[in-house]
Amino acid sequence: MLADLPSESYDADLEESWENERTATPVRAFAVRLHQTGRSIRETTTILAELGIERSHGAFWNWVHRLADSGRDPPTASPSRVAVDETAVKINEGWSWLDATIDTETKLILDVALFGRHGTDPAAAFLYGLREKHELPDAEFLVGQFVYRTALARLGLNGRVNSTDRNHIKKWFHTLKM
Known part of the structure; x- marks a missing residue:
């Protein structure tokens, strides 16, 4: 479920990385995770725009690179x-x-x-x-x-x-x- 995505997308210890942002943390975490699955910044911002979240490419780029060193690798799975x-x-x-x-x-x-x-x-x-x-x-x-x-x-x-x-x-x- 989408509601579970934020807990999978960021660690609570990184909360200070998101201070002074106008976009809600779950949205930023979702966007970063979507980018980590292989979407380009433009593709990700287009998907966010479709959801009614209008942010610049620069803002999104900052979200991604702010967590580049501390973020986890995207999950992989071997589902049945x-x-x-x-x-x-x-x-x-x-x-x-x-x-x-x-x-x-x-x-x-x-x-x-x-x-x-x-x-x-x-x-x-x-x-x-x-x-x-x-x-x-x-x-x-x-x-x-x-x-x-x-x-x-x-x-x-x-x-x-x-x-x-x-x-x-x-x-x-x-x-x-x-």
Whole structure:
């Protein structure tokens, strides 16, 4: 869940690093963790802007580099079941697609990516990148009916349609959009 992310993203001992900031600590911690998963500063600020958090690239750069020496490495996982989903997000005047995965057992967000279009190619690119970041040789991917089923077949990954266990990622999207 998004509410659990701050405790995973920063240590309480680092609280003095965040003094005199106008952005809430959980938001900064989420942004830094998102950047650590491989998102660029521009991608991260775009995602934050979509959430209604308008900050300059310089402010975000300061958040990241203020914790560079004291931050932990991004988590890695070897999950057995991974829920995958996507949602449409409106950025400025256009629509983009936000793809995300979550380990259904630990509720750890494994990866998030923003694409300019919807389809099998972005879904396959997202799954390929996920496979590169985490050890997923025997993981079962829980997906929806359409593009992700095709992407799984294209990459030779194990998966099935599952609406119930994918609720974790759907709830995360709901929280993110709020």
